[in-house]
Amino acid sequence: DQQVKQNSPSLSVQEGRISILNCDYTNSMFDYFLWYKKYPAEGPTFLISISSIKDKNEDGRFTVFLNKSAKHLSLHIVPSQPGDSAVYFCAASASGGTSYGKLTFGQGTILTVHP
Amino acid sequence: DGGITQSPKYLFRKEGQNVTLSCEQNLNHDAMYWYRQDPGQGLRLIYYSQIVNDFQKGDIAEGYSVSREKKESFPLTVTSAQKNPTAFYLCASSIHRLEGYTFGSGTRLTVV
DSSP states (O other), X not given: OOSEXXXXXXXXXXXXXXXXXXXXXXXXXXEEEEEEEEOTTSOOEEEEEEETTOSEEEETTEEXXXXXXXXXXXXXXXXXXXXXXXXXXXEEEEOSSSXXXXXXXXXOEEEEEEO | OOOEEEEOSEEEEOTTOOEEEEEEEOSOOSEEEEEEEEXXXXXXXXXXXXXXXXXXXXXXXXXXXXXXXXXXBOOEEEOTTOSOOXXXXXXXXESOGGGOOEEOOOEEEEEO
């Protein structure tokens, strides 16, 4: 059972425009969400996160929105740049148990930003 | 410079052989994880360890084994029982869930 889903395998955007990547989750125990960016043959790197007590978190060109009632989060990149072309994974963790919290990842969305 | 080192970057295995993937971190993180990436399936958790000498199975542990004898090291053995071992393997560590993971650069395993 896929608890974190990224239903769009790929997204193509023109440079300078907005990129919107979406993620849905089913586990209501998830209370912390992260986005990672991954280039081929490399490990993912952390991009931005959001706690369930917030509905928005912004860091430069990147903004993550969380809609708890819909169990949906999205990552907005404005303006998109060719260097943003990568695979983007959303991930979620639940509180309770230890403080480490294993992450559950979505399938990833391949973003291509065209010059 | 702190980080996670995975080796080798590329590994070829013959059918029926066991292979061990190395993961070392100097971040002083307590928790370490092994994930497998397959096309279209994202990252799936194989094993994780939250403290030395203790580890738990993840979602796809069959055919894999791990050890955690030192805080810095979390090697993964892909055994001959793993039916489809060809994949990209990622090791990660964390100090607290709100800090997320630090990932290694991965090992590409191919069965020949």
